[in-house]
Amino acid sequence: MEMMRANVFHGVNDIRVEEVLRPSAGVGEAVIRITLTTICGTDLHILRGEYPVKTGLIIGHEPVGVITDLGPGVSGYVVGDRVLVGAITPCGQCRACLSAHWAQCGHGDDTQAMGGWRFGNTINGAQAEYLLVPNAQANLAKIPDGVTDEQVVLLADIASTGFSGAESGRVTVGDTVVVFAQGPIGLCATAGARLMGAALVIGVDGNEHRRSVAKKMGADIVIDPNEQDVVAEVKRLTGGGVDVAIEALGSPETFKSALRCLRPGGTLSSLGVYSGKLQIPDDAFAAGLGDHKIVTTLCPGGKERMRRLIETVRAGRIDLTPLLTHTFTLDDIVSGYDLFGSCRDNVLKIAIRP
Amino acid sequence: MEMMRANVFHGVNDIRVEEVLRPSAGVGEAVIRITLTTICGTDLHILRGEYPVKTGLIIGHEPVGVITDLGPGVSGYVVGDRVLVGAITPCGQCRACLSAHWAQCGHGDDTQAMGGWRFGNTINGAQAEYLLVPNAQANLAKIPDGVTDEQVVLLADIASTGFSGAESGRVTVGDTVVVFAQGPIGLCATAGARLMGAALVIGVDGNEHRRSVAKKMGADIVIDPNEQDVVAEVKRLTGGGVDVAIEALGSPETFKSALRCLRPGGTLSSLGVYSGKLQIPDDAFAAGLGDHKIVTTLCPGGKERMRRLIETVRAGRIDLTPLLTHTFTLDDIVSGYDLFGSCRDNVLKIAIRP
């Protein structure tokens, strides 16, 4: 029985890198040796007990690696293939998947939302030397030669989620877009809005460094909410409100502000993870008669999504490597969580190398 | 100077039928002699002071009539043409209209929502002998011979709004749909969901008569919220939640229940007029990660919308005349408001004949 090192959740504020059993591939599964992964904001929520997972779980959900084991029923791959796997791993074969709601993949339970997110949530995740990939046929995206691990690792979650904020909001040529919060996901939403042809992209963040990165990622204008009335300024800049507002923080306050920024017929595209009640305020939403839309999106996954994003990177349309500000080894991952959690040192994303 | 009789708002709980100036048509306008109109729930809100309009305004927004006057710049019509005019009268030529957000027609002010609703809101309305129709070229829908005023008058608002609940929710063949409240708009939403191919339409209302009408209009199953836990029952009937929930009441409670009925990836199509804050509860919405959508719709108007709905009636796809439960003369309209406001006598919609 082979062992591996992995970052295991032992309880609130208690993660430990330790020896655990190395997985092997069953029917329809694959195992990859992780070559690069990351720490995500969601992992921090788990560590702090804000999002519950079971004790003993390996966390992490942004994996790049090399195939070491292929189970029966997986074809078109060989051991040694270098692959990216999305944070969300749809089976492709359930009711949700066959309705094009891949992120809501139920794995047999049609009634639960978010079922497509399994890594580091309901099954072992990527902060380990090896990772078992379920529904491998639908989830292994080969990485072409000439594209590095660093270029693609953030596609697994951050970029797929951020771009989807613009995609679900149906950003189109000439649109005005405001993106609330310029953390890693918000920065990718900013880049996504730009990539899809928005004529004005406004980034909002209280952190000066993040505002400066936002301008590099595609924001035409940035707003510091500590200095300006964001809603008033957005309305002024856009002559009455944006076509699409993207919420990338998960705060009830920014959710409300995003709604207030919309022009009649506009769309709030929500990416945030909310705890506690959201409110739709009196003064936004036109009493329900403004033809407004609120759309929410969980990170799109699956190998075809990853293939498209890899091609977008390969074509030079976007460069995500500036977001990988720090690197830690797997054995030193707890220090990485500490840095990431403190937001020190202009950290954006932390790369982990097993 | 010719006069006419009209129902004028004089203040909260004070409407009076009186003599006022009869309008004449300016550039791009038409005047129609009203042959049939109605009282709408929105008119009750105005009467009760729950929706503010200015004193002296003629209210009402569901007009059928005969053209008596055509201003310069209106072509393709002659005096004597029998027409239906939608409750919402888009100009067709502003930013919102040219973006296909006709109901949010700004008439020069791009920043205000609901601008397309003018009759009985910002300009004189239909509870009168004559009505001035703005942007007549975009808003006069000819009624074919063989189609009666009674068959089409409810298309102006009730049916256009109700159907739009199903349309904005993108109901498609095989969908499951729940419609909260079976008043006139909810009944039309029920009919609309059926018309668009939903395989299961569930109607919710506390009133037994309305539930019985709902079954005639297309509901497969009706639920009395006083007798059953609606959310639990809907989830049971649908194996986990509906594809589309339509809110047709305007209550924060039904808004919440509608959200709770959605399956992952489902859409809440909201038709209600809300006063006060709406809440998105903790236990619905999957913390923002369920790929849910909330869409709001203001009654689609304009002559092409009306033409399509008239053709739908003419083809026998829907019969709205059972909803016209009572008729009053214009001079007796105050009695009509009294009956309508009290919900007595199984009233659904009241026809007004000048």
Add this chain to the structure above:
Amino acid sequence: MEMMRANVFHGVNDIRVEEVLRPSAGVGEAVIRITLTTICGTDLHILRGEYPVKTGLIIGHEPVGVITDLGPGVSGYVVGDRVLVGAITPCGQCRACLSAHWAQCGHGDDTQAMGGWRFGNTINGAQAEYLLVPNAQANLAKIPDGVTDEQVVLLADIASTGFSGAESGRVTVGDTVVVFAQGPIGLCATAGARLMGAALVIGVDGNEHRRSVAKKMGADIVIDPNEQDVVAEVKRLTGGGVDVAIEALGSPETFKSALRCLRPGGTLSSLGVYSGKLQIPDDAFAAGLGDHKIVTTLCPGGKERMRRLIETVRAGRIDLTPLLTHTFTLDDIVSGYDLFGSCRDNVLKIAIRP
């Protein structure tokens, strides 16, 4: 080694019911005992050598049956479950499937169209006692109690294809639709257009019996092309052309007529299988400037599509059993082909019972 009886293609005009090996289920597969299947027009093309398949293939692609064998990796089913399987069996896990082009499922080859159609085309089909179902997890649709085999067998191909003509054409409330040819698929397209809210459905067929069935399935008006100039009559009835024209024959002539029936901005939804060149004539298509669309659709398959269609039948929205005009045993299937090929006796679809 167990044997079964099956209808095997031996060459042009040579099919024989004979003993062949009974299949067993490998990884991700299932075997069902066929309880009801049919003969399809495509099978006739195969028999006549108009569509090439390899010698030795069992043909047929509309299967209802009972699960007898489940391979590794298939969960949520038990032996004895009664199921419908679509004619098209997407894997759910390839590039095409994960792009929502399930019918173009490539099974590993992204470049070939029509890859989702495997039964009786590239693998053994349903005119047999037993059928091996590939990618079973994505393709076994349970049939609820109270729904008969006869009610659902035509959903596998005919109804899924016919409805898709209306769906791909984006038929909506109030549309005008013409359907060229009222064979089984055209009849289902007619029913589908009606089901989705079209206000006027015009059915075209030279056969009087089929025109009479068309009226029962939802056509408001039928046209005999031998008696009337179809394009002129459609333009007259619709005041200038239809919103959607559905081609359900596969003839270059009806393809051209369908184009000529479109109003500016209209859509030709093509279901036909064409051999030989199609032409887009001078006098249709407005030199390419009419904002016309031509969309083609291969029968949507997969268990979720089948589930939705079964629910539509169960709700009583459509009854397909009148289309099953004749029944033969598997052993007598050659007589069935003979009757079906001759179009004698008002045959529409032939049921086959092993």
Add this chain to the structure above:
Amino acid sequence: MEMMRANVFHGVNDIRVEEVLRPSAGVGEAVIRITLTTICGTDLHILRGEYPVKTGLIIGHEPVGVITDLGPGVSGYVVGDRVLVGAITPCGQCRACLSAHWAQCGHGDDTQAMGGWRFGNTINGAQAEYLLVPNAQANLAKIPDGVTDEQVVLLADIASTGFSGAESGRVTVGDTVVVFAQGPIGLCATAGARLMGAALVIGVDGNEHRRSVAKKMGADIVIDPNEQDVVAEVKRLTGGGVDVAIEALGSPETFKSALRCLRPGGTLSSLGVYSGKLQIPDDAFAAGLGDHKIVTTLCPGGKERMRRLIETVRAGRIDLTPLLTHTFTLDDIVSGYDLFGSCRDNVLKIAIRP
């Protein structure tokens, strides 16, 4: 009665700059003094008699100017406003416009395609000192200070059409796109595909200069059809075919090649003006079963379309001025036609200054 100079069509190969009556604005109309216009490929077709217009017509349809006269019923503008007017001038108020098919605006005749194109086609056009703008309320797009005439004049037709090739083809992030022909419209289609997030844009043209401009406008790869088998090369580069092929030439041969380049489920977005029969060849289109789409688009117009494009230019997303390779005065326009018609001197678009 005031006069002006204008370029008048007198018959095949006979245009003359001469004195004609200067227009004045009636109800709903405006007059603008042209400050910049162009010669379009369509004008060449007219000159050569390939597209018939009536003798005596002023041609040209890409106008930038200053308002000199406003008719009754036009509000929100003052004399002196600098405006761009689209080549297509929808009324906003007819059946087609109210169905969002603005380019098919019927002006009272619902049955004719292309009705939205009036300038230099059915009414006097822009190669003149003054231009009468019909439906002015829907068609005058103000040009902000700081944006030059040269920056926006090509938005009226070339860029709106070219971009629409990508928009109607629904190009999205990660798509592969091939654009056939890199004339002014094809170059804008190339730019549009890039602007909307395509990961690979392939430009096809036999002219070396145009291929080099294509690379500047956004093509990743260019192909010379005289040197390479375009279909084979596109399939090789894309691993089996593009998501979207844009035809921007109007030749039956490139139409066929574009079809052949599609992957299953792909879309041919056609911008060309075709004379003579188009054919859909045997070896493309998968006998009608490939889930392919063919969409055609006439240049989107109206003031909101122009506003969006102006904002896209103002934001620096695209610079069209390199396409304006030559400038002529109105009086010397015949020399401009001569140069443009001969394709000499790497001409792309010719600016005309009255």
